[in-house]
Amino acid sequence: MDSALASYLLRRLLWVPPILFIVTFVTFTLARLGPGDPVSIATGQFRDPEVLERVRHAKGLDKPIHEQYYIYMKGLLTRGDLGESYRYKGRNVKDIIFPAMYRSAQYNAVALTITISCGIALGVFAARKQGTWSDPTAIGSALAIQSIPTMVGVPFLLLIFALKLGWVPASGWPRDCNVSLGFLGGNYDCIGVLSKEAIIPVIALALPAIAVWGRYTRAFTLEVMKEDYVRTARAKGISEFQVMTQHVLRNALLPLSTMIAFSLIGILEGSFILENLTGIPGVGRLAFESIGSRDYDLIMAITVVGATLFIMTSIFIDIAYTFIDPRIRYGSRSG
Amino acid sequence: MAREAAELTPGESIAEVSGAASGSPTGMAIRRLLRRKVAVISLTFIFAFYLMGLTAPLLGATHVIQDYQHQDLDHDLEGPSWSHPFGTDRLGRDQLARVVWASQTTVIVTVATLFTGGVVLAVGLGLLSGYVGGWVDTLIMRIGDVFASLPTILMLILINATLKTQVRSIAADVQDFTGIGGIVRSGAPDYILIFGALSLFGWVGGARVIRSQILSLRETEFVTAARSLGATTPQILFRHLLPNVSNIIIVSLSLGLAGIAGSELVLTWFGVGIQPPRPSFGALIFDTSSIRTLNQHAYLLLFPGGIVTGLFFAFNLLGDAMTDVFTPKAR
Numbered sequence: 291m292d293s294a295l296a297s298y299l300l301r302r303l304l305w306v307p308p309i310l311f312i313v314t315f316v317t318f319t320l321a322r323l324g325p326g327d328p329v330s331i332a333t334g335q336f337r338d339p340e341v342l343e344r345v346r347h348a349k350g351l352d353k354p355i356h357e358q359y360y361i362y363m364k365g366l367l368t369r370g371d372l373g374e375s376y377r378y379k380g381r382n383v384k385d386i387i388f389p390a391m392y393r394s395a396q397y398n399a400v401a402l403t404i405t406i407s408c409g410i411a412l413g414v415f416a417a418r419k420q421g422t423w424s425d426p427t428a429i430g431s432a433l434a435i436q437s438i439p440t441m442v443g444v445p446f447l448l449l450i451f452a453l454k455l456g457w458v459p460a461s462g463w464p465r466d467c468n469v470s471l472g473f474l475g476g477n478y479d480c481i482g483v484l485s486k487e488a489i490i491p492v493i494a495l496a497l498p499a500i501a502v503w504g505r506y507t508r509a510f511t512l513e514v515m516k517e518d519y520v521r522t523a524r525a526k527g528i529s530e531f532q533v534m535t536q537h538v539l540r541n542a543l544l545p546l547s548t549m550i551a552f553s554l555i556g557i558l559e560g561s562f563i564l565e566n567l568t569g570i571p572g573v574g575r576l577a578f579e580s581i582g583s584r585d586y587d588l589i590m591a592i593t594v595v596g597a598t599l600f601i602m603t604s605i606f607i608d609i610a611y612t613f614i615d616p617r618i619r620y621g622s623r624s625g
Numbered sequence: 626m627a628r629e630a631a632e633l634t635p636g637e638s639i640a641e642v643s644g645a646a647s648g649s650p651t652g653m654a655i656r657r658l659l660r661r662k663v664a665v666i667s668l669t670f671i672f673a674f675y676l677m678g679l680t681a682p683l684l685g686a687t688h689v690i691q692d693y694q695h696q697d698l699d700h701d702l703e704g705p706s707w708s709h710p711f712g713t714d715r716l717g718r719d720q721l722a723r724v725v726w727a728s729q730t731t732v733i734v735t736v737a738t739l740f741t742g743g744v745v746l747a748v749g750l751g752l753l754s755g756y757v758g759g760w761v762d763t764l765i766m767r768i769g770d771v772f773a774s775l776p777t778i779l780m781l782i783l784i785n786a787t788l789k790t791q792v793r794s795i796a797a798d799v800q801d802f803t804g805i806g807g808i809v810r811s812g813a814p815d816y817i818l819i820f821g822a823l824s825l826f827g828w829v830g831g832a833r834v835i836r837s838q839i840l841s842l843r844e845t846e847f848v849t850a851a852r853s854l855g856a857t858t859p860q861i862l863f864r865h866l867l868p869n870v871s872n873i874i875i876v877s878l879s880l881g882l883a884g885i886a887g888s889e890l891v892l893t894w895f896g897v898g899i900q901p902p903r904p905s906f907g908a909l910i911f912d913t914s915s916i917r918t919l920n921q922h923a924y925l926l927l928f929p930g931g932i933v934t935g936l937f938f939a940f941n942l943l944g945d946a947m948t949d950v951f952t953p954k955a956r
Contacts, residue, residue, distance in 0.1 A: 305767060312771050317783075324787025426663075433945070437937035439887065441894050441907075442930035445914040453920055460916060505945070562778050563891060567914070577779045578895065581786050589783065597774040 295612060302605050303511035309601060310594070317593045318359050320584050327351055328376035328584045331478045348460060362590065372594075373587025377579065383591045385578065391558050391595075393463060394565070394572030396483035398557040401495035406550065409500045410543070413507020414534065422514065429508065440563045444494045448568070451490060461569035491568045495561060506549065510542040517541075551607045555599050628744050651871060654950045664946035667939040674936055678732030681725050693722040694902055702922050711928040714912065722928050723904040730905040731886050731936075734820055738885045741877050742824025747831030751870075752862050754832065755839025766836070769829040778891060784822045785897035792818045808829035812903050819898055823888055831877045838870050872951040879947050890933065906933050 306590075329345050346352045365371040372383040412428055452460040464485045468544045483492070499533060514520065517537055523537045558573065565574035573592060580588035658664050677684075684690045691709075697717035705712045711720035754765040796814040799805075842848065843866070851865050892898030893907025901908060906929055912918075913925040 305770070307766060309770050309774065313775055316771075317775070317780075320780075320783055320787055322787075323791065325790045429945075430942070433941045434934075434938055437941055438934045439890055439910070439930070439937070440916055441890065441910050442934060443927065445916065445919050445926060446930075448916055449919050449923070453916055501941075559776060562782075563894065577776075578782065581779070581783050589779075592779065593776060596776045596779075601755040601770070 295609070299605070299609060302608070306601055306605075310597065313597045314363065314590065314594055315589055318362065318586075319355055321581075321584065322355055322358075324584065326584055328586060331583050331589065332376055345577075360621045362587075366594075372591040375585055375588050377583040377585045377588070383587050386588065387573070387591050387595065390571060390573045390576045393570060394559065394561075395557050397488050397491050397495065397570065397572075398559075398561075400483050400488070401492045402553055402557060404492070404496040405499045406503055406553075408496070410507045410539075410546075412500060412504035412560060413509075414511055414539065416504065416508045417511035417515065418534075425508075429501070429504060432504050436498045436501035440494060440498075440561070441567065443498070444490070444564060444567045447490050447494060458489050461567075462487050463570050467605020487568075487570075491564055491570060494564055494568075503549075505544075506546060507542065510545055511538060514538050514542045544614060546612065548557065548607055551603060551610070555603045558599060559596060630789040651875075651951075654872065658946060658950045661946050661950075663942050664950075667943040667946070670935060670939040671943065672824060673734055674728055674932075674939075677725055678728035678730075684725060685722070685774050690722040690725050691719040693718060693726045693904055695719070702925075704922075705924055712922070714925060715918075720909075720928060721758075721952045723909060724932060727906045727909055727929065728932075730899055730903065731889065733816060734823075734889045734899075735882050735885045737816065737876060738820040738823045738827065739882060741820060742827040743831065744874075745882050746824055747877070748835060748867075748870075748874060750828060751832035751835025752839060752866060755836035755844055756858070756862055756866065762836075765832070768833060771831045772826055775826075778888075780826065781888065781892055782895055782897050785818060785892055788818060789815070789897070812900065815898070815900055818956035819889065819892060820885075822955040823885055827881065827885065829873075831881070834873055834877060835870050838873060839866055842866055842869055847936040876944070876947050876951050879940065883937050883944070886936065886940075888935075 302362060327346070329342055329349070329351065333342065343352070353361075362373065365373065372387070375381050375383050375386055378386055412432060416425045416428045418536060421427070448460055451457050520533060520537050523533045561572075562574040562578060564570070565572045566578060569575075576588065577592050578583070580592065648954040653829050681690075685692065695718060697713065699717065700709075700713055701715050703709060703713045703717075709721065711724060714720055714723065751768075754762045792814045793809060796809050796817075800809060848861060848865060851861050856865070864881075889898055889905065890907040890910065891942050893905050894911045896911075898907055899905040909929040910926060910933070913922065921924055
């Protein structure tokens with residue numbers, strides 16, 4: 291690792307704590323600004339002001355916000371304590387958020403694999419057919435599918451495949467077996483993505499995104515196909531398949547590697563609408579529920595884990611890119 | 626050259642593409658855009674949609690469409706007919722009128738967000754960051770990092786869920802203080818909160834792209850020349866640099882509109898966006914997306930869902946064509 295890269299990396303890493311500090315403080319304050327708090331929402335209409343006050347005091351919710359923030363951060367940084375859920379009474383946030391991520395990651399990973407492979411295939415096909423009617427037709431159909439909002443598409447998919455044809459269950463996620471992954475705590479379901487319940491969510495997530503990958507792949511492939519070395523490869527008589535795989539795709543997919551890396555973080559984030567429509571107990575649904583019930587520590591945990599993953603991944607991508615593409619150099623004032 | 630010639634759509638001459646035609650680059654790009662059938666059809670659809678939204682009050686006042694709040698409980702959940710082309714909802718309200726008024730909501734939210742977040746924040750901060758450099762650049766980009774690293778949808782829902790009462794009470798104070806009636810009833814606070822939040826999270830991408838362009842542009846000879854002739858910083862920024870990034874701005878705006886319309890849909894779908902009785906596509910879709918309703922009254926979701934899909938499709942196709950025409954190098 292050369293020194294320019296090392297100093298770039300150091301500067302990027304030095305910025306991580308302040309950014310995370312702002313992220314956590316903003317989220318912490320924002321969550322507490324709203325009408326109601328977890329205690330009043332949990333008790334509903336049957337509330338005794340005295341009991342409310344006592345619980346608030348016991349949980350430290352009557353302290354000023356900056357003091358609460360200090361207590362929270364101290365717990366997080368010294369003990370790795372993500373806090374305690376109010377909605378799921380007395381359960382540790384850690385035991386709720388990681389199993390939810392585990393579920394979201396399953397269907398996301400399968401969907402992403404389908405999306406990327408179909409997208410690259412579509413892009414290469416369209417690039418090779420440039421100038422004919424198949425190119426705009428293929429890209430156009432993918433774009434049309436992408437344009438259907440999730441909340442419109444999924445109900446129709448469920449109507450046809452669950453209700454009319456009865457091929458798949460309308461919603462839910464299998465919960466009939468448990469596996470414990472000790473080090474993260476909590477109970478983990480069996481691999482739910484292998485069940486019938488996951489078919490519609492995976493399709494609904496995979497299909498619309500194909501257009502994005504198809505369009506990028508098409509553009510990058512076209513760019514590479516006009517290079518001299520591709521013409522040389524053709525001229526020396528190797529098969530068209532070898533030209534495409536060894537000369538064109540290897541170079542065209544280089545810029546796609548960043549996109550793949552960023553999509554990988556997305557795996558741990560649930561899809562809000564999809565999870566609510568299909569009843570998958572993942573991060574997206576957890577996040578929405580936690581806002582509704584003002585489950586402060588859960589909201590914080592989702593944001594903190596998400597933001598940390600995002601920041602670390604983007605630094606990692608920058609570094610990895612210098613190894614993948616040696617032409618990139620980080621100078622003294624990029625940043 | 627052979628590849629470029631193959632890319633020409635019918636009616637384009639090589640002379641025009643290679644820059645021999647007269648007129649400004651932007652004017653030329655627009656002319657090339659208008660020669661593409663797909664772009665023209667998309668533009669027409671988007672234009673018709675915005676016209677429908679803008680003329681909603683007029684159409685309502687002249688009784689071209691029915692009153693969107695009028696409930697006719699004897700005729701609830703009726704299928705499409707001559708008197709109700711899109712059918713009626715569960716309260717017997719005319720679905721067509723509700724779709725027209727919902728498009729007005731989309732028009733207001735997209736245009737307002739575009740001008741605050743898209744133009745003012747993204748362009749302003751991008752220009753500033755790229756040209757001034759130094760600690761200003763670092764500060765703006767690190768703030769951008771904060772917004773980029775926060776989970777957007779979660780934050781948008783959180784902001785709209787927790788700040789709504791605050792913004793409404795401020796609006797009520799303004800109303801009492803100035804004596805202007807109907808600020809709260811018009812739903813203006815909801816709008817302000819929604820496009821405020823959307824702008825806050827929407828500027829980062831655009832600003833980064835503009836910044837990187839400015840970084841290379843500010844080292845060019847014409848900027849040095851302008852500076853040596855005594856041009857002030859605002860003059861260099863707005864007279865010399867801004868026109869050179871206008872193509873990128875146009876493209877990112879056209880792509881941004883669909884994103885903003887989509888976010889409104891998500892927020893309202895979750896019940897934190899536009900509040901009833903004001904119609905919006907998010908609410909229309911949410912009301913009818915339960916499987917039981919859909920099974921019996923699919924038309925209720927089909928019409929608003931179809932129009933929104935058509936709008937997004939038009940934005941996507943137009944964005945594609947714009948990228949081709951305005952930023953030839955980016956491909």
